[in-house]
Amino acid sequence: RMGVLENTGAHLTVERLRLEWNPTAGVPTPDRRLAFRPVGDTDELIALMTRTLDGTLDAHSRGDLAQMSPHEAAVKHYEQEFATYSSPREWWRIGTLGEDGEPVGFVVPARNAYHPVIAYLGVVPEHRGRGYVDGLLAEGTRILAEEDVPRIRA
Template structure:
C-alpha cells in the first residue's frame, strides 16, 4: 500500500531481503530482527517503512509469539533523527500500517520501547523519545509505566542463599498458579494492577501463566517454589527461564503473609544461582520504576540497571 505526498512511499517490507533497509535506523534490537523473521515472531506484513525515494524516514513493527496470527506488542517506532521534523511522516506511517496490521475495532497491542537510563536528562534523547510517544498519544495511547531493565553479569559475585528456605521444582501448574494468584494481593506491578482492574486475581494469574510462562522453551524444572525448611509452607516462587533472546528472571513473587522477612532475596538468589550454573554471560530482568522493594532486591543481588523501558497502552473498551 502506497501513500504519495510527493515521493513518500509507505509500505510493508517485502521479506528478509529488506532487513538491511529496515535496519538503516539504529535501535538496540536491530540485531534480533532477522532471527525474529525466521522464527515467525515477526512477519514482513507487520514491518512497515516510510521512504522518500531511497531514504528511510521512519519505520514501525510489531512482535508476537512464534507463529501467532496476531501481534502481541508494538516494539519499534523510529524516525530519522537527523534534525528534520518527521513527526507527521511517522504519524502517517503508524496510522496506515495499523489499519492493515490490526483488527478493526480491537484495542491495539501495548507499545514498549527501550531507552537509555538517563533519557529524561539528555535533551536530544528526550526529544527523540517524546517524538515517538507523541505519535501514539495522538491515537489515544498513554504512558502506563516506566521500567528498569536489569542485568546480572558473569563474574559478579553470586548472592548468598537464604538458609531459612528450601526449594523444590514448581512442576504442579495448579499449585504455581495458586501461589501467583495469592502473590497478586498488594502487587506493585503496573501490568498486574491493570489486569486486576479488569479480571479476578485467578484470571490474571492464568493469563500471565498462559501468555508468558508457558511459552518458554527452557526446562520447566528450573522453576522453583521456596518453602520454610524442607517440609514447611511455601513463601513464594521464582521463575528462571530463557526467553527467545536471553536467560531471564521471568517472575518472582512472595505471598502476602510472608512479606517483610527478606525472603525475596533468597528467592532471587536461587533463581540467579540456577541460571549462573548454566554458564550464561548475563541474566536479564525488569521491574517497574515504582516497585522500589523489588528494585532494591535486584541491586542487592548484583544486578545493574543498564537501560529503561517505557510502556504505553490504549484504553480498553
C-alpha cells in the same frame, strides 16, 4: 521526552528497570531461611501466582485485576508467557520455610527468545517485608549461573 509527553496530557503508567547479572559478580549467597523445591505442577504455580497478586504494585497486573479475577489474571500471565518458554520447567522453584514448609514465594528462571531471565518472582502477602525476595532472586540466579550463561536479565 517524558516532559514533552506530559505536556500533551500523557502520563507514566509504569517504570521498568532492566537489571543484569554476569559471572564476574559471583553467585549470590543462599538465604538459609529458605528451602527450595521444584514447582509441582501448573495448578500449584497458578495458585501461588494468584496469591501474590493480592496487593501487587505491578502496574500491568493491577490493570489486569481491574478487568478480571486474580485467578484469571494468573492464568492469562501463565498462558501468554510462561507456557511459551522453551527452557526446562525444572528450573522453576518454590521457596519454603524449611524443608516441606509453608511456601513464601516462587521464582521462574527461564530463557526467553533473547536472554536467560528471571521471568517472574513473587512473595505471598503474609511473608512480604522480610527480605525473602532476595533469597528467591538468588536461587533463580544460581540455577541460571549453573548453565554457564553469559548474563541474566531481570
